[in-house]
Amino acid sequence: MTVPTAHHVGLTVSDLEAAVDFYRSVFDCSVVAEFSVAGDAFETGVGIDDASARFAHLDLGSVRLELVAYDPAGDDRPAAELNESGATHLGVEVDSLDDFYRSLSADVETISEPQTTETGTKICFLRDPDDHLVEVLELDA
Known part of the structure; x- marks a missing residue:
């Protein structure tokens, strides 16, 4: 195999x-x-x-x-919400999410400020120019 x-x-x-x-x-x-x-x-x-x-x-x-x-380009799709079947996202780990978040330019669309989940992982979602969701995360040390 x-x-x-x-x-x-x-x-x-x-x-x-x-x-x-x-x-x-x-x-x-x-x-x-x-x-x-x-x-x-x-x-x-x-x-x-x-x-x-x-x-x-x-x-x-x-x-x-x-x-x-x-x-040829296909049709545009509406931006997916994370809880919709078929939604996808790219996950990118950073050392310090707070530093990363502060470094973002004003034209980068984020869903929220950094949030710490109950697992201890700090997350922030943003959208790229085509509305793809990107999860930026800092793992709990």
Whole structure:
């Protein structure tokens, strides 16, 4: 049996440059790869006629974040609430959530200020330019 290994977490975005700028500025991560994919095998593989896409892979420490902008673009979806079936989010751990929160620029949309849950984990959710939910957390030491 082949042993599975996680490779990346992918987010479809409407504007690749804006998404890369957001994640680089908010999380100080680097771009490790940028590429485009098209052709019959890609169209068949993703199940979208005439599909092509531009990709950016970002290094978030233990996770590679794949941002993808498709052509043709699909329809916009309303921003999901966390308690809706099918809702997803990306989790990013930081050393000090309070310091991270204070460093956010005013244009970054957050759901609340940092909160400490009953497990001792401190959390704060924010939204990226495409309304993807990002949980920023500080684990209880």
